[in-house]
Every structure is written in C-alpha cells, then in structure tokens.
Amino acid sequence: MAPLPTVREPSPLLPGGLGPDLETAINYAKAEKAPGTRKAYETDHRLFTAWCEARGVSAALPASAETVAAFLAAEADSGKRPSTLGRRLAAIRYFHKLAGLPTPTDAEAVKATLRGIRRTVGSDRVRKAPALAEHIKAMVAASPDSLRGRRDRALILLGFAGAFRRSELVALDVTDLEEVELGLRVLIRRSKTDQEGMGSVIAVTRGTVACPVKALREWLSAAGIESGPLFRPISKAGKVFQARLTSRSVANIVKQMAQRIGLDAGTFSGHSLRSGFLASAASNGASIFKMMDVSRHSSIETLRGYVRDSEMFKEHAGSGLL
Secondary structure, three states: OOOOOOOOOOOOOHHHHHHHHHHHHHHHHHHOOOOOOEEEEEEEHHHHHHHHHHOOOOOOOOOHHHHHHHHHHHHHHHOOHHHHHHHHHHHHHHHHHOOOOOOOOHHHHHHHHHHHHHHOOOOOOOOOOOOHHHHHHHHHHHHOHHHHHHHHHHHHHHHHHHHOOOOHHHHHHHHHEEOOOOOOEEEEEEEOEEEOOOOOOEEEEEEOOOOHHHHHHHHHHHHHHOOOOOOOEEEEOOOOOOOOOHHHHHHHHHHHHHHHHOOHHHHHHHHHHHHHHHHHHOOOOOOHHHHHHHHHHOOHHHHHHHHHEEEEEEOOOOOOOE
C-alpha cells in the first residue's frame, strides 16, 4: 500500500534557509486538526488508497472527481452510512489541501453522488443508548470490588457526572482535579470545541448513592497513583501501567458494565455517559443553561435534542384526547 500523502516538497525556487522553518510550519499545519481527527482521516485515506490500488487506479493523490464519486458509490453499496462517507470525503479533501493540490471533492459530480446516496439510503445517524442515572447506579452496584472494578467505577461516575467526551476523560491528569467542599473542580485542557487549548473548568458534584469523588479517591489510593494520567490500563496480573487508557477502552468498559446489569451492550458506547447525563439532567428539570455549564456545548440547538428526547411525553399535546 502506498504511504500516506505528505505536504508537497518546497519549491526549489525557495531560499534554502527556509527549510527548517518551513518544516516547522508544516508540523503546525498538521496540528490544526485534533489527534483523533487526524487518526480518523489517515484511516479513511488509507481505505481510499487501497480501493484505488485494488481497481488499478494509478492516482489516489491527486484523485479525479470521477474516482472519488465511484469510491463513494462502492462504499455506499457495501453498507457504509452517509455520515461515514462524509468523513471519507473530508479526509480526501484534507490530504489534497495539505499537499497543495486541487480538491476533487468540490466537483459537482462528487456532491451530486453524495446527495443521491443520502436520498436513496437515508442519512439518519445510528444513535447509541444513553446511560441514565439509574443505569449508572446499577453499574456501580454490580461492579466487583477489585482494582479494575474500582477504576471502572471511578471512570463511569466521573464520565457521567462531568458529561465528558471519552477523549476528554482519558486525557485527564491527576493534577487536573481539585477536590473542594462541594465536589471537584476539573480542568479540561483541550476538547472538541476548544481546539486551541484555551481550557475550561467544570464542577462535578458529590453523590449520595454513588459518589464520583469517593470513587476517584478509592481508585487512586488502590492504584498508588499520585501524578500523571488519571485512568490507566491494568494487566491481567493486576499491574497498573503508566500509559493512558484509550478512547476505545472507555467504550469497552461502558459496554461491559451495561452487559453486567442485563442491558444490550451493543446499544451503548463511550458517548452514552455524556448523553446519559444530559438526558437525566433534563428529566430532572435542570436548566438548559446549567446543563451547558457542564457539557460545554456551544450551541443550544445541539443540546435541545437531549431535552426533547427526555421530555417527549411530558405535557404531550395528545394527552387525554383518547
């Protein structure tokens, strides 16, 4: 398989002294995207390159509009959803721009193909189930009293109580948490909506039935962690590693804990903690602005979806009609 595309080599007309600074500029340009986004784009472009090679198409970079359109059609026929195809296109566009090449994704043939796919197969996203407050309490109660169990309890309680994205959760260090009288102050150094790393601090309240502060204290004490990554892998022999958990590990833990209490693990994901907090808070009558303080949504419209789902039958217009 051909290597991933890189930024085009500097023109020989440029002064040689620009070399080191230009290389630094290229690295900054790559850092424009979050690590998770770059990883997803790299995977998508590898799939596109492999598809081109399998069909004898000599150039994946630069690619023609016809090649990209045919790739979309093949992906759609193999069952890929329009949301996935949109990300594939974004990856192809990104690598063309990074290489200073014209972007085939802007061609009308490509846009029309994607519109046709959406019209034919639909564009509804597959939504995972929220891990509601009652689910979280049941998961904690059913979790074994082992080192791994303590880590997992702390992870889902903090993830839920802070409405964390899984990437934010695994990026936390011990020094990002400050215990105060009413709970925790948690520093989120960077997030999906804060790509420039301005940082934000959220409050995580203590619990009565299942307390994230207590669970974190028990995990850190049992694991002997005083600094560095907050959540870490554990070997089968019970050794705590220095590395961070991955975002995928968060999803696996949520699925395992859901299955343990008799829920369908396939309907849950790492995002279930975040969506579960928002749905539970909305059902509990929380102000949408207070919810935004925790979730850090930049758009009320995005958050309204969680509120709408939780209050679908509340004061329904059809209540009492039949």
